[in-house]
Amino acid sequence: MPMPTPAAVRSKIRRSYDDRPYPAADESVLTNPGCKIAPLEWIDALSRPGRESVQPRRILVAGCGTGSEAFSLRRRVPSAGIVAVDFSPRSISIALRLAQRAPEMRGIRFVVADLASPRLAATIGRGFDFISCHGVLSYVPEPERALGNLARCLTPDGALYLGVNGSTHPSVGWRQALSGFGIDVENFRDTRRLREILRACDAISFHDSQSRLSTESAAHLAGDLFGACIHNLPLTEWLRVARVAGLSLCGSYSCGHSLGPLCRRSLTRVLMPRSRAEFCELEEMLIPASFHRLLFMRKPPANPPWDDVDALLAWCPIRTRLHHTALPLRGRSWHALRPVRYRSTAPGTRIDLRIPEWEAEILRESDGSRSLRDILGKIPVTIPAPLLREQLYILYLLIVIDLLPPTPVTDR
Ligand SMILES: C[S@@+](CC[C@H](N)C(=O)[O-])C[C@H]1O[C@@H](n2cnc3c(N)ncnc32)[C@H](O)[C@@H]1O
Incomplete structure (x- = not known):
């Protein structure tokens, strides 16, 4: 055919x-x-x-x-x-x-x-x-x-x-299983036999737990499980x-x-x-x-130069609004570890970390207007470069911060 x-x-x-x-x-x-x-x-x-x-x-x-x-x-x-x-x-x-x-x-x-x-x-x-x-x-x-x-x-x-x-997706296995029962998975027909087969598949897949395809509406099954493609x-x-x-x-x-x-x-x-x-x-x-x-x-997002700390220092960190981050009050020792909770209502995540005071200060100053080099210029301790980029990388992956590329200097 x-x-x-x-x-x-x-x-x-x-x-x-x-x-x-x-x-x-x-x-x-x-x-x-x-x-x-x-x-x-x-x-x-x-x-x-x-x-x-x-x-x-x-x-x-x-x-x-x-x-x-x-x-x-x-x-x-x-x-x-x-x-x-x-x-x-x-x-x-x-x-x-x-x-x-x-x-x-x-x-x-x-x-x-x-x-x-x-x-x-x-x-x-x-x-x-x-x-x-x-x-x-x-x-x-x-x-x-x-x-x-x-x-x-x-x-x-x-x-x-x-x-x-x-x-x-569950439809991969379920369509195969239904075909094995002689059901035409391209054309949904809401019959008593189909519902009984779905109940059997539910019992096998979910035992007594919540998910139930056999009780789903006809619209849901016709769209999510059955269909020509x-x-x-x-x-x-x-x-x-x-x-x-x-x-x-x-x-x-x-x-x-x-x-x-x-x-x-x-x-x-x-x-x-x-x-x-x-x-x-x-x-x-x-x-x-x-x-x-x-x-x-349409534009690929810019990935900061994680392999080149010197170039990375020219980028400007900015805190996103995805997380509620309760930052500790300024401490005295720049290397003391401070507890921070990144709580995001959107992805429903809560991550508790202990970060050094210098990192908390970077976060406080991350409003997108200053480069990392400028922010670090006001922090009077030496931060090992591998540690700095590692800590920033965590914040970037968690979407606590983003890093904006330096704006190119234009000729007058
Ligand atoms: C599973 S429903 C999802 C509806 C809605 N997006 C939601 O999540 O509630 C899929 C919808 O896509 C529509 N659809 C599928 N192919 C389409 C196409 N080529 N052009 C326009 N609509 C299409 C269908 O008519 C159907 O209403």
């Missing part, structure tokens, strides 16, 4: 979402955060470290379904102009109907459009400084085309958030797709869980001079994700 064309697969997927709009067709979509995009604080810290927290002005929600993602962004960024796009006309008409019921949602522009269409930018416009595309590209036959279109709609320093399935890809593959689209990785919200143990065991120096993005690639090799929450920009 000839392979179906990408256009034929897309039509099949669109029909499936028209039959069962996602996440639901009722009022719950208006209030339920449902869609779990990465926190805006994390996105902000990675994409705009050097600037005051500037709320995005124009937001595109790519593949918005019945509107949950757009409604939750409207609540978080009330001042932004939001355009929300989906190729399922039924999903868009439900989103429009729901938006009419909540006055603050009426300004969202809902549009029927195919993300893979060459006319996308002409239909929705360009100049978006934030694009959110959660749980969509895994179901697009040629994700490069759709992502290329999105990249063209982004401002030069805008950020694009992508939520996509990883290589260990599901890309469950490792990070390297999504990065290849992004490169084709002209996008560079800034960070992965699904990664970083190993940073606490690495810091506590003083092992971060082994990772130098990897950028944050390269660290994510390393972590993915060792513990592949089931779902990736990735942040991209």
Whole structure:
């Protein structure tokens, strides 16, 4: 049998979402955060470290379904102009109907459009400084085309958030298992037999613990488990797709869980001079994700020169707003170790470290306006260069600080 064309697969997927709009067709979509995009604080810290927290002005929600993602962004960024796009006309008409019921949602522009269409930018416009595309590209036959279109709609320093399935997504094994029971995994049919098989698979997979696919809604199963195309890809593959689209990785919200143990065991120096993005690639090799929450920009983020301390001293540290860091009051001894807690509400992490007073002072002075050399000039002790870069590297990986490159001296 000839392979179906990408256009034929897309039509099949669109029909499936028209039959069962996602996440639901009722009022719950208006209030339920449902869609779990990465926190805006994390996105902000990675994409705009050097600037005051500037709320995005124009937001595109790519593949918005019945509107949950757009409604939750409207609540978080009330001042932004939001355009929300989906190729399922039924999903868009439900989103429009729901938006009419909540006055603050009426300004969202809902549009029927195919993300893979060459006319996308002409239909929705360009100049978006934030694009959110959660749980969509895994179901697009040629994700490069759709992502290329999105990249063209982004401002030069805008950020694009992508939520996509990883290589260990449960659907990999579940689709195989269901096929073994003679179930057609490309076409969802909500039968009593299917639910019984799902209950058996639940019992095998989760024993008595919480996760239950057999009780999921038809919309959820039709979208996440069944369907004509599901890309469950490792990070390297999504990065290849992004490169084709002209996008560079800034960070992965699904990664970083190993940073606490690495810091506590003083092992971060082994990772130098990897950028944050390269660290994510390393972590993915060792513990592949089931779902990736990735942040991209058109310009590759600058990685400080970790191998060259002299060059590093010209960079300007700036504390991000991702962490609440309670810094100790100034102490007397520059080498005394002081307890510091980095607590981030966004990634839900809390890391307790003991840092020397000179490092606490660097943190106090890290507002992006002074180079490390200037800050250290006011600290009257000699700090061994390897120790300095190691401590700064930890702060950089944890996104406690960013480092801004020196501005080039221009000829008059
Ligand atoms: C799993 S839902 C996710 C909805 C929403 N992003 C959320 O997380 O709540 C995927 C959505 O992507 C839409 N979609 C899939 N392929 C698309 C394409 N090529 N163009 C536009 N929308 C698409 C589907 O119609 C569906 O509404």
